[in-house]
Amino acid sequence: xxxxxxxxxxxxxxxxxxxxxxxxxxxxxxxxxxxxxxxxxxxxxxxxxxxxxxxxxxxxxxxxxxxxxxxxxxxxxxxxxxxxxxxxxxxxxxxxxxxxxxxxxxxxxxxxxxxxxxxxxxxxxxxxxxxxxxxxxxxxxxxxxxxxxxxxxxxxxxxxxxxxxxxxxxxxxxxxxxxxxxxxxxxxxxxxxxxxxxxxxxxxxxxxxxxxxxxxxxxxxxxxxxxxxxxxxxxxxxxxxxxxxxxxxxxxxxxxxxxxxxxxxxxxxxxxxxxxxxxxxxxxxxxxxxxxxxxxxxxxxxxxxxxxxxxxxxxxxxxxxxxxxxxxxxxxxxxxxxxxxxxxxxxxxxxxxxxxxxxxxxxxx
Numbered sequence: 001x002x003x004x005x006x007x008x009x010x011x012x013x014x015x016x017x018x019x020x021x022x023x024x025x026x027x028x029x030x031x032x033x034x035x036x037x038x039x040x041x042x043x044x045x046x047x048x049x050x051x052x053x054x055x056x057x058x059x060x061x062x063x064x065x066x067x068x069x070x071x072x073x074x075x076x077x078x079x080x081x082x083x084x085x086x087x088x089x090x091x092x093x094x095x096x097x098x099x100x101x102x103x104x105x106x107x108x109x110x111x112x113x114x115x116x117x118x119x120x121x122x123x124x125x126x127x128x129x130x131x132x133x134x135x136x137x138x139x140x141x142x143x144x145x146x147x148x149x150x151x152x153x154x155x156x157x158x159x160x161x162x163x164x165x166x167x168x169x170x171x172x173x174x175x176x177x178x179x180x181x182x183x184x185x186x187x188x189x190x191x192x193x194x195x196x197x198x199x200x201x202x203x204x205x206x207x208x209x210x211x212x213x214x215x216x217x218x219x220x221x222x223x224x225x226x227x228x229x230x231x232x233x234x235x236x237x238x239x240x241x242x243x244x245x246x247x248x249x250x251x252x253x254x255x256x257x258x259x260x261x262x263x264x265x266x267x268x269x270x271x272x273x274x275x276x277x278x279x280x281x282x283x284x285x286x287x288x289x290x291x292x293x294x295x296x297x298x299x300x301x302x303x304x305x306x307x308x309x310x311x312x313x314x315x316x317x318x319x320x321x322x323x324x325x326x327x328x329x330x331x332x333x334x335x336x337x338x339x340x341x342x343x344x345x346x347x348x349x350x351x352x353x354x355x356x357x358x359x360x361x362x363x364x365x
Contacts, residue, residue, distance in 0.1 A: 002249045006149055006210040012044035013215055015351045017299035017326070017338030018051035018153060018222075021129035022348075023136045029348045029365050037144035045146065047213055049299035049338050050153020050222035052133050052206070053174065054167040055126035056343040064114055067121045072106055074128045079135050083177045119169075127173030138205045152209040153222040153299065154269040160207055161256035162192030165263050178202060194255035211248060211268070216355050218295040218336075223268045224287075233283075233290045241290035269300060281331040288334055295334050295360075297351070302341040304329060326351050326362040336360065 014035050019026060026048075030036050035046060059070055074080065104110055105120055112120070140148045158164050164171055168189050175185035178200045187193055197207045213220040233240040248267065251258035263269055288296060298304075302323040313319060324346035327337045336353075340346045352361040 002245055004210045004212070004249050004252050005245055006151070006213040008045055008047070008149070008213055008215040008220075010043055010045045010215065011355050012040075013047060013218070013220075013353050013355060014040075014044070015047040015049060015220060015297060015338060015353070016348070017049050017340060018155075018342060019048060019133060020051055020155070020343040021053060021055035021126060021133050022342055023052075023129075023133035026348065027136070029350065032365050033350060033363050035350070037140055037148040040144075040147045042146065045149055047149045047151065047220050048137070049220060049297070050151050051155040051299065051343075052137060052150070052153070053130035053159060054155045054170060054343065055129050056167070057345050059125065062122070064118050064121065067118065067125060068106055068108070071121055071125045071128065074125065074132070075102075077132070079132050080128065080177075083131075123167075123169040124173055126167070127170045127177065130170065130174050131177045134202050134206065138202060141205075149213055150209050151213055151220060151222055152206070152211050152268075154263060154266070156206055156209070157256050157261055157268060158263065160197060160203065161261065162188040162190075162194075162196075164189045192255075192257070194257075197255065211252075212245070214291075214293070215353075217293055218297050218353065218355070219287075219291050219293050220297045221267070222298065223266070223300045224296075224298055233287055236290075238290050238292065241287070241292075284330050284335060285332075295336055295353070297336040297338060297353075299338040302337075302339040302346065304335070304337045304339075320346075325349055325364070328360060 014033075016026065027036070030046070035044075037046060040046065059067065062070065102124070104112070105117065105124065110117060137148075137150055141150055155166055158166050159171055159174070171189055172185050175188065175196075176182070180188070180196060180200070184193060184196060188196055197203050211221070233244065244267075248260055251260050260266055261268060284296065288294070320341075323341045325340060326349040329335050329337055336351060338351060340349045342348070348365060350363040352363060353359065
């Protein structure tokens with residue numbers, strides 16, 4: 001039995017792409033469409049396709065004053081009551097305790113330079129939202145294990161394996177909220193400390209999330225196969241797909257150090273142009289046939305419509321129409337693009353699929 005492959009027997013599947021710390025907003029969206037886990041029947045479920053953490057542009061266009069207010073309001077929420085407020089501030093490491101340092105950041109009379117203050121508040125705010133998302137999703141998944149499914153993403157793995165490539169300052173704050181000392185947090189971010197996964201209930205929970213979910217007709221993953229795997233699947237069909245499931249399942253025992261999880265060279269984050277399914281439809285078709293599924297549903301990138309390596313104007317309104325919505329693309333429209341650029345302030349979009357049919361609906365508030 002595969003431990004990290006989640007099988008979905010449900011007839012109705014709701015799904016959403018990369019959240020990047022916006023769990024509270026997602027809950028509002030789910031409530032609007034009456035798809036909260038407690039409201040779903042045993043015949044329906046909700047799947048979230050990874051990247052719970054790392055907020056890249058949150059809050060959008062904030063200044064120092066309203067960002068300070070936003071951080072202060074967040075710290076008042078009950079979700080943050082268990083933050084280890086005595087943990088040392090992560091920079092500077094030897095001058096203030098965590099509580100005094102946060103107070104200094106939030107004090108309007110702070111002598112910290114404006115740009116430095118803004119950056120610290122932005123990282124702090126983003127880490128708080130990531131922490132909040134982990135808490136809320138852990139609670140939802142444990143209360144509704146058959147109705148709420150969280151698939152792991154490459155930003156989550158970046159936190160778990162250490163040697164971080166993304167949002168290092170955010171992750172320093174986040175690890176502090178999770179109760180780790182300055183020394184352990186910095187060592188984990190720079191070198192990796194696998195033992196920390198056993199020392200935090202939240203990290204332990206995140207570490208156990210599946211990396212793939214399979215309904216009767218759809219593969220749900222955060223990313224997709226790297227070029228080598230895609231070629232093997234194309235040549236060997238179903239056998240290669242089944243072997244792929246077993247290889248990555250067994251690789252999970254390596255504390256994420258196995259090569260199949262390396263950033264930019266992994267099925268979790270296939271970022272090279274050669275791995276772009278939309279521009280290599282023969283790979284997409286072969287993977288569909290090997291998996292025995294009709295549809296392939298993915299997050300990870302809002303830019304599946306465009307060749308990799310091309311400079312894109314993220315402020316172009318016409319392009320944003322493609323970035324910030326779910327879509328069916330690729331040969332036969334079998335690829336379901338989930339990532340709506342939430343990490344850069346995009347809009348929420350929930351996919352609905354009636355399993356066994358050609359029905360896909362995209363729900364936007």
